[in-house]
Amino acid sequence: MQVGLWTVAARGKTHLDLGKDCPKELNVAPAENFWTTMRHGAVRLRVEETGPASEPPVTAHQRLWDSAQRFGNHPAMAVKRDGQWRTTTYLQYYQACRAAAKSFLKLGLDRFHGVGILGCNSPEWFIGHIGAIIAGGIPVGIYPTSSVDACQYVANNSEANILVVEDDYQLKKILQVKDQLPHLRAIVQYNDDLKEKRPNLYTWVEFMQLGSEIPDSELDDIIASQKVNQCCTLIYTSGTTGAPKGTMLSHDGITWLSKMFSRYSGLREREIHVSYLPLSHLAAQFFDIWLPMYLGGTIYFANKDALKSQESLFDTLKEVRPTVFFGVPRTWEKIQGVLVEMESKSSSMQRSINPSAGYPSSATNLKHMNGTGSGSLGFSMADLGLDRCVLRYTGGAITPKDTLEYFMGLNLPLIEIYGMSESSGNHTVSLTRNYRITSCGTTVPGCKTRIHMPDEDGNGEICIGGRHVFMGYLNMVEKTKEAFNEEGWLHTGDIGKLDQDGFLYITGRIKELVITSGGKNIAPIPIENDLKKEVPIISNAMLVGDKRKFLSMLITLKCTTDQDTLMPGDNLTPDAIRFCQQLGSRATRVSEVVKSKDPAIYKAIQEGMDRVNKRAVSNAHRVQKWTILERDFSVDGGELGPTMKMKRSVILKKYDKIIDEFYKVENSLQGKTQRSLAEKNEDFKSKL
Numbered sequence: 001m002q003v004g005l006w007t008v009a010a011r012g013k014t015h016l017d018l019g020k021d022c023p024k025e026l027n028v029a030p031a032e033n034f035w036t037t038m039r040h041g042a043v044r045l046r047v048e049e050t051g052p053a054s055e056p057p058v059t060a061h062q063r064l065w066d067s068a069q070r071f072g073n074h075p076a077m078a079v080k081r082d083g084q085w086r087t088t089t090y091l092q093y094y095q096a097c098r099a100a101a102k103s104f105l106k107l108g109l110d111r112f113h114g115v116g117i118l119g120c121n122s123p124e125w126f127i128g129h130i131g132a133i134i135a136g137g138i139p140v141g142i143y144p145t146s147s148v149d150a151c152q153y154v155a156n157n158s159e160a161n162i163l164v165v166e167d168d169y170q171l172k173k174i175l176q177v178k179d180q181l182p183h184l185r186a187i188v189q190y191n192d193d194l195k196e197k198r199p200n201l202y203t204w205v206e207f208m209q210l211g212s213e214i215p216d217s218e219l220d221d222i223i224a225s226q227k228v229n230q231c232c233t234l235i236y237t238s239g240t241t242g243a244p245k246g247t248m249l250s251h252d253g254i255t256w257l258s259k260m261f262s263r264y265s266g267l268r269e270r271e272i273h274v275s276y277l278p279l280s281h282l283a284a285q286f287f288d289i290w291l292p293m294y295l296g297g298t299i300y301f302a303n304k305d306a307l308k309s310q311e312s313l314f315d316t317l318k319e320v321r322p323t324v325f326f327g328v329p330r331t332w333e334k335i336q337g338v339l340v341e342m343e344s345k346s347s348s349m350q351r352s353i354n355p356s357a358g359y360p361s362s363a364t365n366l367k368h369m370n371g372t373g374s375g376s377l378g379f380s381m382a383d384l385g386l387d388r389c390v391l392r393y394t395g396g397a398i399t400p401k402d403t404l405e406y407f408m409g410l411n412l413p414l415i416e417i418y419g420m421s422e423s424s425g426n427h428t429v430s431l432t433r434n435y436r437i438t439s440c441g442t443t444v445p446g447c448k449t450r451i452h453m454p455d456e457d458g459n460g461e462i463c464i465g466g467r468h469v470f471m472g473y474l475n476m477v478e479k480t481k482e483a484f485n486e487e488g489w490l491h492t493g494d495i496g497k498l499d500q501d502g503f504l505y506i507t508g509r510i511k512e513l514v515i516t517s518g519g520k521n522i523a524p525i526p527i528e529n530d531l532k533k534e535v536p537i538i539s540n541a542m543l544v545g546d547k548r549k550f551l552s553m554l555i556t557l558k559c560t561t562d563q564d565t566l567m568p569g570d571n572l573t574p575d576a577i578r579f580c581q582q583l584g585s586r587a588t589r590v591s592e593v594v595k596s597k598d599p600a601i602y603k604a605i606q607e608g609m610d611r612v613n614k615r616a617v618s619n620a621h622r623v624q625k626w627t628i629l630e631r632d633f634s635v636d637g638g639e640l641g642p643t644m645k646m647k648r649s650v651i652l653k654k655y656d657k658i659i660d661e662f663y664k665v666e667n668s669l670q671g672k673t674q675r676s677l678a679e680k681n682e683d684f685k686s687k688l
Contacts, residue, residue: 027059029227034488035472036248037480039112039138039159042229045252046467046488052260052446053467057228057252060133063293068094071296074270077123079301088123090296096123100131102211102219107162107186107200111136111222114158114183114234118142118151118174119166120304121275124190124204126289128164129279133232136222137161140234140246141280143642144170144304145635150244152177154236157246157474159183167191171201228252231471235282235421238641246474247282253424257468258290260446265415265429266391269295271324274316276302278642283396286425287326297324307642308561308635310334317385325389328396329403330644332414335384336406337558341575342383386412393417395426395440396643398506398525402533404437416440418504422483422490424468428504439503450489451498458497459507463489495523512648514545520620522551527612527623531555534608537572537579537601540633542651543623544659552625552662554655555605556632557590568632594628602628625662629655 029042036043048054058066067076068090075087088096104115115132117125117139132139140158142151144166151173155163161183165171171189178184190204202210232251236244261267273292277284292299302316303309317325327335386392392407395417407414418440419426428449430441443449447466454460469490472480483490495508508523515521524543531553532538539558545551558576562569570589572580580587583600587593593601605626613622633639639651652659 027227028057028229031229034469035480035484037472037475037477039231039248039474041231041471042227043250043471044488045229046465046469048446052263053256055256055259055446057467058255059223059226059228059251060130060232060255061223061226063255063258063290064094064097064130064134067293067296071270074296075298076292076296077126077299077301079123080303085300087298093127096127096208097130097134098216098219099208099211100127101135101222102214103207103209104132104135104137104162104211105214105219105222106211107207109135109137109161109185112138112231114138114140114155114160116140116142116151116155116158116160116163117279118144118146118163118170119190120144121277121279121284121288121301122166122190123301124164125279126299128188128190129233129285129289132162134219134223136226138231138234140236141278141285142236143278143280145642146173148173148176152180153244154246155181155184157236157244158234161185162188164188164190168195226251228255233285234474235285236280237421238647245476245479247421248471248474249282249421249424250471253468253470254286254290255294256446257423257425257444258286258294260444261426261429262291262294264431264444266431266433267291267295267324269297271295271297271391272320272322272388273297273299273324273326274302274313274320274322275299276306276313276316277326277328278307281396281642282421282425283326283328283419283643286419287324287393290425310338314338314384318382319385321382321385321388323388324391324393325386326393326395328643328645329394329399330397332392332394332399332403332407335386336403337573337575338384339406339410344575344578391415391432395419397645398529400529400532401438402529408437418506420492420494422470422492423464424470427464427466427468436499436503439499439505441504442502443504449498449502449504451496452491454497459495460497461510462492462494462496462504462506464492465489514543514551515547516545516551516620517547517549518620520618522621527551527616527621528553530612530615531608531623534611535605537576538605540639540646542646542648544652544662548663550624551620551622552659553609553623553627554651554658555626555628557593557628559590559632567636568634590628590630590632594630627658627662629658 028045031042031044034044045057071090073089073091076090076093077088078085115137117128119125129139140154140160142154162185163174165174165187174187186200188202188204188207194201194203228251230250231248232254233249235247235249237247273288275288279285279288288299300320303312306313306316392412392414394414399414399416404414413432415430416439417426418428427447428441428443430439435441447468448464450463451460452463493510494506495510496504496506498504508525512524513521514524527543528541531541537557538555540556542554543551544554558573560569560571560573570591572588572590577588580601583604585598585600587598609623609626616622633646635642639647641647
């Protein structure tokens with residue numbers, strides 16, 4: 001429905017004003033506002049009188065305690081050590097978190113101070129994370145790829161008392177800046193032996209024994225003092241547009257949303273998950289820690305190189321055969337590429353698809369899109385370990401339409417979701433029984449969605465409300481004020497629209513908009529994805545043209561990953577080579593294509609660009625110049641974030657000289673015009 005400047009998709013009724021004079025049994029701290037920037041601050045709860053948002057609030061400890069009671073000896077985690085899968089039950093998980101909490105207290109963890117965790121996914125990451133919460137601290141994930149300066153910034157900003165690092169490689173980063181971390185009291189290394197014993201440096205085994213003499217009553221008092229509307233964890237933004245922001249999430253925001261999402265999305269108890277995305281990112285924490293905790297799911301940890309090596313990830317998937325899998329769009333694009341390659345080696349999909357399932361039914365998928373379908377979707381993909389996977393989630397960025405259509409054509413629809421760090425997890429979700437292709441679904445019950453100042457097509461800024469909205473940015477008052485309006489709604493910075501059935505469509509991001517010198521606002525992602533669909537050899541495409549007279553594009557080609565450095569190599573992927581061969585090109589390397597400006601490849605890309613330009617809504621939306629870069633984008637190269645989203649500001653800076661070449665003539669003409677005007681002005685003055 002339309003209300004003034006807003007399009008609204010709301011669920012639930014009137015707010016209860018919890019936080020000012022709240023009943024003590026609800027375990028809520030007094031609070032005046034919906035936001036705070038103080039680590040020890042509290043916010044007003046957005047509990048409603050009836051419906052999903054009226055559920056009693058609980059702390060993180062209460063959630064884990066409940067799971068330990070419900071699922072006891074069921075495996076919570078499994079990790080492969082010495083070639084064998086080793087499991088941890090929910091009861092053992094709870095006990096380990098309490099032991100870690102006592103050890104944090106022994107090391108001097110102060111209330112509301114940070115516990116930084118720097119390393120790849122592992123049981124120790126989970127235990128350190130929850131243990132820090134139980135001990136009254138605030139866990140802070142630090143990306144394993146973070147530079148020394150980035151580690152120092154996060155540790156200082158969170159006032160971390162303790163840093164938990166994976167190995168000697170990560171330890172060396174911290175030792176370089178240890179003297180510049182005034183709040184740091186101890187470091188714990190959870191993998192490998194210490195190469196050098198230092199004061200206040202402990203192995204994981206030593207750490208877990210440190211707090212054995214701390215009485216249970218001391219820890220229980222701290223647990224009892226924790227309030228549902230206080231900070232539970234910190235998620236730091238990537239910092240591509242400025243200093244990283246510490247996003248404060250409350251106990252209630254995380255525990256309530258994980259419960260609502262689980263109920264609404266069709267997740268079942270005891271699902272099997274694979275953990276491989278960086279746990280410093282909220283998407284991974286939500287799917288790997290909080291959803292399984294509520295439902296008694298089992299997490300299997302992939303090898304540490306799983307995000308960079310698809311072979312490594314597939315090896316884990318084939319062993320584990322998860323029932324739920326979350327992937328960022330790039331992951332699904334890679335899986336699509338593998339399936340296409342399988343198909344090219346066989347006259348049918350029988351090698352990768354269970355023959356008994358038959359071929360996909362477009363009619364069936366259309367029925368599900370319209371909410372009238374029934375029965376089970378999907379068939380066996382044992383060669384990739386996804387034969388038991390019932391729910392296949394995609395999110396973190398906009399998934400290309402051709403990837404969505406490809407999997408839907410296999411009767412394996414990808415379930416699009418939408419959320420952000422500031423929403424404590426997923427705000428919308430598609431359902432297998434009712435979805436729209438390219439939509440990220442409908443709003444989770446109890447949450448609210450508004451479109452601010454929609455244009456004639458219904459597109460405007462997406463704003464969200466509900467108990468899951470974050471508390472504020474740590475120590476950043478102005479940034480926090482910018483995020484909220486007076487009613488407590490969060491302005492996401494994303495552009496989207498709602499259809500008549502409440503399905504949300506993401507069309508861009510305000511900060512990613514390319515605004516030409518003529519004042520045209522252009523969303524880059526649809527154009528970039530359109531070109532990638534037209535020319536399958538393209539790996540990444542980034543639109544350029546902010547404050548310029550026309551659009552241009554940086555393009556990278558699909559290439560293999562160097563197994564030693566895990567950086568993009570020079571060799572084209574097998575499917576890219578086949579694409580070249582179909583065009584009559586013998587190129588097998590990116591350098592061959594670029595140095596020779598391979599006529600067949602360049603012609604194919606230009607023809608694809610012409611087709612994209614033909615569909616452009618205006619001349620301003622047409623791409624006039626492009627170039628192929630010599631190396632693909634990567635996480636280690638700095639062009640991609642941990643969820644494989646392009647860091648546009650980094651790319652613009654890194655390739656600024658190449659971009660300037662696009663506009664050399666334009667700049668030259670502008671210079672001539674300015675000189676001409678200056679000369680005329682001087683001539684006019686002389687005549688006066």
